[in-house]
Amino acid sequence: DAGVTQSPTHLIKTRGQQVTLRCSPISGHKSVSWYQQVLGQGPQFIFQYYEKEERGRGNFPDRFSARQFPNYSSELNVNALLLGDSALYLCASSFGTGQFQVGYTFGSGTRLTVV
Amino acid sequence: ELKVEQNPLFLSMQEGKNYTIYCNYSTTSDRLYWYRQDPGKSLESLFVLLSNGAVKQEGRLMASLDTKARLSTLHITAAVHDLSATYFCAVDMSPGNNRKLIWGLGTSLGVNP
DSSP: OOOOOEOOOOOOOTTTTEEEEEOOOOOOOEEEEEEETTTTOOOEEEEEEEEEEEEEESSSSSSSSEEOOOOOOOOEOOOOOOOOGOOOEEEEEESOOGGOOOOOEEEOEEEEEOO | OOOOOEEEEEEEEEETTOOOEEEEEOOOOOOOOEEEEOOTOOOOEEEEOOOOOEEEEEEEEEEEETTTTTEEEEEEOOGGGOOOOEEEEEEEESTTTOOOEEOOEEEEEEEEE
């Protein structure tokens, strides 16, 4: 069975540009969460989506947005890129939501470098 | 706001010896996760701890949870080189139905022969 797949694996962008990152969850999983991991730090929560609805948003500026599609895949968009957006972006897939959300499987991540 | 503190942040281990990583968190939570991350790689799930007193073991690693003390420990028995990695604890916050993981800074483990 395929795990959580993310694309692209690596990306280099210039300040001010926009980027779209993609995630496909494990088959049967309806919840997708996005995390940002800056080098040397723990991941920071960005968004959670369940059944195409936003269920949580972390402390990130409005330049960050996301959506989930009917097939439960998800996109994370970042506008007006800053150097500080350089990080590993991780997508996590889980089966349920709320009290039924136990266990998160992470994809391999997209490493974004902003120059 | 929930804060998660891990210590130590760095641990240089000798092969064959035992060590413990501590994870303290500041508010009530009903579940805690331990993950492993190798350099440049993603996060590998190690343990999910769901209740007070929960103890789980896998190979040389054993994790426990004390929700009253807001403390989880990851115990390493007889360290071997393959355990070299960064280990994170993550506490599951649930403001209503909106669960999210709050992470510690990670503990970087190195094993010396």
